[in-house]
Amino acid sequence: MTLKSRPGSLGKRLTPYLYLSPTMVLMIVLMLVPIVIVIGYSFYDNVIMNKHPVFIGIKNYAEILTDKNFHQTIYNTAFFTISSVVFHMIIGLTFSMLLNSKLLHQTTRSIFRVIYVLPWVFTAAIIAILWRLMLNPNGIVNYFLNIFGTIDSKVEWLGSRDTALYAVTFINIWSGYPFYMVSLLAGLQGISIDLYEAAEVDGANSVQKFLYITIPQLKPIIVSMAMLDCIWTMQQFSLIWMTTGGGPIRATEMLSTYTYKLAFSKYEFSQASSSAVIILIFSMLLAFIYVRKQKARD
Amino acid sequence: MSKTTGRNIGKIIVIIMLLIGAVYAGFPVVWMFLCSFKPNTEIFAYPPTFISDTFSLNAYRSILTNSEKIRFFLNSYFVSSVVTILTLFVSVLSAYSFSRFEFKLKKTLNMLIISVQAVPPITLLIPYFGLIVALKLYNTYWALIFTYMVFTLPYAIIMMTGYFNTLPKELDEAVMIDGGSRLLALWKVLIPISIPGMISVGMYTFMQAWNEYLFALTLTKTIEMRTVPIGIQQLMGQHSYEWNEMMAMSILGCLPVLLLFLFFQRYFIEGMTAGSVKS
Secondary structure: OOOOOOOOOHHHHHHHHHHHHHHHHHHHHHHHHHHHHHHHHOOEOOOOOOOOOOEOOOHHHHHHHOOHHHHHHHHHHHHHHHHHHHHHHHHHHHHHHHHOOOOOOHHHHHHHHHHHHHHHHOOHHHHHHHHHHHOOOOOHHHHHHHHOOOOOOOOOOOOOOOOHHHHHHHHHHHHHHHHHHHHHHHHHHHOOHHHHHHHHHOOOOHHHHHHHHHHHHHHHHHHHHHHHHHHHHHOOOHHHHHHOOOOOOOOOOOHHHHHHHHHHOOOOHHHHHHHHHHHHHHHHHHHHHHHHHHHHHO | OOHHHHHHHHHHHHHHHHHHHHHHHHHHHHHHHHHOOOOHHHOOOOOOOOOOOOOOOHHHHHHHOOHHHHHHHHHHHHHHHHHHHHHHHHHHHHHHHHHHOOOOOHHHHHHHHHHHOOOOHHHHHHHHHHHHHHOOOOOOHHHHHHHHHHHHHHHHHHHHHHHHHOOOHHHHHHHHHOOOOHHHHHHHHHHHHOHHHHHHHHHHHHHHHHHOOHHHHHHOOOHHHOOHHHHHHHHHHHOOOOHHHHHHHHHHHHHHHHHHHHHHHHHHHHHHHHHHHOO
């Protein structure tokens, strides 16, 4: 520091901001400015493509919100997000409790922990390709389902309108549960053994212990994970883009792919901006609830 | 029923459930691995071959001898490493400020940093497109590095602030009483103690950068600027679905993250949970 800091001097008051300045510059240029730009775009007629765009007020929003395809998109995103969050939670909780079981040796637990965490180390591009291979009509999933007699034809999981949405949701559940599992595992290890021992003295069985000790103790973690997961899943782009591209015929179109297509395949940058602002508003609402919940806990 | 039999039955049930879970979690990964050693014609063989008689490393060989594909890896390593170093550097400065100073906008800025994490990448993408061109960064490494940092920094700052908050202020005050500056205190005292926290943050940052897809897809254009996720994607459809090569490239593409994870598992899980549970 070259600024010599005396108590109460300007230098001293500015010092904290000086340390923050790299972050602030980056956030202003690549976060604040773009948000202002995208909100601005959304009120104009065909920006970027048109040299002199005209202000048209909320017409873009009106068009998007009355678009039948957009309604389909909202439904798909809601289905995808809610199912993913619920199953992430169920699988994450089950796996973390198995891994925390006192019946097992430490080494066994570590081995299974590494296996269970595996889906986490793969990027969306890899997950997409892997599941396209496995869910191929001639792929291994259909093979097993055939042997066990569950189905007898070659289902095109990702290529049929009836199954594609379920298939991408399934893939997303597979790829996302380790995040919950790891956090809940840490949460479980943080619960005091005294609580369980006291409950045992009172004659509680395992189900009661689970319902009245484990769940309430984990509730703060579960709630914050679910909020974060909602925000992230709602914004999911890469996995959808690389498995189905939103198809077939919009069967898996999500808010993100819908917006991306408006911008980069139809070059309707203004409408894409309004759609992007709508996603931003949804996300910020969730974030607001999340931050309030966090504050209430502190 | 005696207590030991009860325990044994319990143990068997737990192990059966663990094995079922392991198949769900691990089989796709095993299948990817097996397929990377098969000739492409055998990928959809009926019945499927698990250990191929024609085991070969051809898929790996063809990727590792192709300079275009090696370039994807070099790009990813370069971008992810620079993002990690810069994120750590910038976040340590910011975290120091949040942890060691009291100032007027502290609460507001802190809140902004937390909520910025929820901003959807797709929302920023449209303005970025124009902005990056205007800043003359289109199709350069810097376009990726700076835009990735917007998403890696908030988490890193929150984590590092939390970490510094656990360290007593007396530590850096001791250095400053001896006539050292604040930066010296940060460099000589806080950073060395914070290495575990920095490893965890660094890993998470590296993973985020290594995995990023949307910006890499849109803000770069030429084949020699592409990163691994885009490279894998481009193997599809380029020449008719070389599944074995795609699987081999996927294995190679997840290696850095997998190795990081195996080496630093403990730090990572601790750091990760500390961040998600309490931010």
